Amino acid sequence: xxxxxxxxxxxxxxxxxxxxxxxxxxxxxxxxxxxxxxxxxxxxxxxxxxxxxxxxxxxxxxxxxxxxxxxxxxxxxxxxxxxxxxxxxxxxxxxxxxxxxxxxxxxxxxxxxxxxxxxxxxxxxxxxxxxxxxxxxxxxxxxxxxxxxxxxxxxxxxxxxxxxxxxxxxxxxxxxxxxxxxxxxxxxxxxxxxxxxxxxxxxxxxxxxxxxxxxxxxxxxxxxxxxxxxxxxxxxxxxxxxxxxxxxxxxxxxxxxxxxxxxxxxxxxxxxxxxxxxxxxxxxxxxxxxxxxxxxxxxxxxxxxxxxxxxxxxxxxxxxxxxxxxxxxxxxxxxxxxxxxxxxxxxxxxxxxxxxxxxxxxxxxxxxxxxxxxxxxxxxxxxxxxxxxxxxxxxxxxxxxxxxxxxxxxxxxxxxxxxxxxxxxxxxxxxxxxxxx
Numbered sequence: 001x002x003x004x005x006x007x008x009x010x011x012x013x014x015x016x017x018x019x020x021x022x023x024x025x026x027x028x029x030x031x032x033x034x035x036x037x038x039x040x041x042x043x044x045x046x047x048x049x050x051x052x053x054x055x056x057x058x059x060x061x062x063x064x065x066x067x068x069x070x071x072x073x074x075x076x077x078x079x080x081x082x083x084x085x086x087x088x089x090x091x092x093x094x095x096x097x098x099x100x101x102x103x104x105x106x107x108x109x110x111x112x113x114x115x116x117x118x119x120x121x122x123x124x125x126x127x128x129x130x131x132x133x134x135x136x137x138x139x140x141x142x143x144x145x146x147x148x149x150x151x152x153x154x155x156x157x158x159x160x161x162x163x164x165x166x167x168x169x170x171x172x173x174x175x176x177x178x179x180x181x182x183x184x185x186x187x188x189x190x191x192x193x194x195x196x197x198x199x200x201x202x203x204x205x206x207x208x209x210x211x212x213x214x215x216x217x218x219x220x221x222x223x224x225x226x227x228x229x230x231x232x233x234x235x236x237x238x239x240x241x242x243x244x245x246x247x248x249x250x251x252x253x254x255x256x257x258x259x260x261x262x263x264x265x266x267x268x269x270x271x272x273x274x275x276x277x278x279x280x281x282x283x284x285x286x287x288x289x290x291x292x293x294x295x296x297x298x299x300x301x302x303x304x305x306x307x308x309x310x311x312x313x314x315x316x317x318x319x320x321x322x323x324x325x326x327x328x329x330x331x332x333x334x335x336x337x338x339x340x341x342x343x344x345x346x347x348x349x350x351x352x353x354x355x356x357x358x359x360x361x362x363x364x365x366x367x368x369x370x371x372x373x374x375x376x377x378x379x380x381x382x383x384x385x386x387x388x389x390x391x392x393x394x395x396x397x398x399x400x401x402x403x404x405x406x407x408x409x410x411x412x413x414x415x416x417x418x419x420x421x422x423x424x425x426x427x428x429x430x431x432x433x434x435x436x437x
Contacts, residue, residue, distance in 0.1 A: 011029075011031070011057065011076060012031060012153040015027070015029050015059050015076075015078050015082060016153065016155050019082050019085070019086075020155060022083070024063045024086065024089075025065075026061065026155050027059065027062070027155050028099060028152065028153065028155070028158070029058070030057070030058040030150075030151075030283060031056070031149075031152075032055070032149070033053075033054070033055045033149040034054050034055075034148045035051075035052075035146070036052045036144055036146040036147070037051050037052075037116055037119075037144070037145055038050050038142050038143065039116060039119040039144070041123050041127060041139065041140060043139075044138060044139050046120060046124070049116060055073065055074055056071060056325045057081070058322075058326070059081050059082065060085070060328075061085050062095075064089075065094030066089040067089055067092050068084075068086055068088035069088065069326065070088065071325045098306055098310075099154045099155070099158065100158050100284060101154075102156070103158050103160065103285060105281070105287075107160070107280045107281075108162075109165065110164045110165065110191065111164060111165030111166055111167070111192060111276070112165060112191070113147060114193075120143075122143055123169070123196070125196040126139075126141065126171060126197070126200045127141065127171075127200075129196075130200050130204060130207075133204055133207075136176075137174065137175045138174045140171070141169060141170060142169065143167075144167070144169070145166075145167050146167075147165045148163070148164045148166075149161070149162075149163050149164075150162060154285070160280075160281050160285055162281075164279075165191070166189060166190070166191065166276045167189070167190050167276075168189040168190075168194075169188050169196075171185065171199055172184065172185040173203050173207065182207075182378075182390070183378075184206040184210070184378060186202045189276045189418075190275075190276055206359060209380045209387045210390040211390075212389035212390065213389055213390050213392060214390065214391060215434075216356065216391035216392075216432060217354055218433065219431060220428070220430065220431050221354055221355045221356060221432060222352055222356075222408055223355060223403075223427055223430050223432075224355060224356065224424060224425070225424060225426075226359045226424045227411070227414060227417065227423055229359055230422045230424060231420045232361065233400050233403070233425075233427075234338065234422060236400045238420075239251070239367070240252060240253045240368060241293050241301075242304075243303055243304030243312055244308050244330065246302050251302075251368065256299050257299055257300070258299065260299075261294065261297065261401075262401070262404040263297050263404060264296045264298075265407050266294055266404065267294060267339040268293045268338055268339070269294075269339070270288075270291050270293070270319075270333060271290050271335065272288040272289065275335060275337075275416055275421060277416070278335065279335070281318070282316075282318050282321055283320055283321045284306055284320035286320065289317060291303065291317055301317070304317055304319060304331045305320030305332075306329075307329075319331050319333060320332070321334070335420075335421065336419060336420045337420075337422075338421065338422045340411060340413070341409070341411060342412045344413060345424050347412075348409050348411050349382055349386070351409055352382040352385060353385070354381075354383055354384075355381075356376070356382065356391065357387065358376055359378045360376075361374040361375065361376055361396075362375040370399045370400040371399050372397065373397040374397070375394075375395055378390070379394060391434070393434055393435035394433070394434045395434075397433070398429055403428070403429045404427065405429075407425060407427055408426040411425060
């Protein structure tokens with residue numbers, strides 16, 4: 001049973017015992033199980049219910065200092081997995097074995113599961129609210145309760161595990177008006193309860209703003225990124241804070257600790273107990289920690305795993321995560337939060353004399369350099385503090401580091417966009433171009 005606590009499974013112990021008996025001097029087992037029951041709606045109607053489950057096991061061992069990593073999904077033949085890891089270890093160069101030891105915490109389950117009937121009712125409620133206001137709009141959505149179990153065990157005495165339950169939903173509303181096609185989408189990820197009314201109201205607001213198509217401004221104007229769109233900005237900042245990029249001198253902030261790097265209005269941090277992306281330990285078995293990366297615009301910390309931290313001359317920040325089961329731990333984030341202000345989204349809009357709202361976008365390609373160019377998939381023009389209509393065929397380009405130094409205002413409407421908790425914000429220094437200009 002996928003939802004069974006992994007601590008009651010003996011596979012990890014079998015793998016460790018067989019690895020040592022077969023000549024390995026050290027070994028670790030990482031296990032992940034998930035059970036999901038998504039509910040799908042299509043064209044305003046309940047379409048289907050599904051059950052999806054997965055199970056993966058990663059064995060990493062060292063013999064003569066040489067590492068061997070093997071991954072298996074579903075049922076596992078312990079002896080075959082150990083033999084494959086040993087064979088792969090012969091192909092690798094020796095390395096130092098650095099495992100966490102004597103750390104056996106017991107963590108409470110995170111989140112509460114909800115029945116399928118509740119997910120169905122939430123979906124129907126959100127769709128009904130949109131249909132009542134816009135009968136011609138077609139809504140597609142999915143509502144999901146996902147239960148994940150994670151366990152990490154090694155031959156140095158480490159044994160840690162936890163169960164994580166998250167609720168998520170995604171909804172799109174499609175509105176066809178002659179030759180004009182509009183698609184508005186939004187979603188939520190929470191621990192214990194989803195808010196269908198809030199989701200519906202967010203989509204309804206976008207539909208109201210989209211009633212008229214208007215000519216976009218040109219040149220350099222203030223740009224308001226909604227909380228849904230602002231995540232694009234923070235992807236670059238996350239890369240700049242990555243200890244591995246600092247070590248490689250790829251980060252433009254590698255030598256900027258203690259200095260002002262963005263607007264003094266910005267404070268950026270991680271919190272192991274915050275929101276649906278809370279996490280008690282990383283994939284190396286180290287406890288995750290609360291850490292302020294940027295305090296009032298000043299760079300204070302980078303994040304790193306055990307290896308990167310050692311190379312930088314600092315200890316791990318509890319940020320060693322596997323991009324996949326078949327990968328080694330590398331610096332990664334479990335959540336990333338931008339401290340909001342108290343201003344609402346309408347408050348931000350009222351501040352703008354002439355500018356753009358970016359709500360959905362196409363493309364991006366913003367790497368660690370910070371340079372980007374995006375097509376606005378869904379955006380609006382603001383004039384004299386009022387949204388005048390939807391803009392089309394418009395691009396925004398610039399540099400993210402420069403834009404965040406020219407932050408105009410920060411909103412108080414922070415929300416989770418993936419594992420990033422960000423409010424809306426207004427920045428300057430970006431240019432806009434339109435096909436109609």
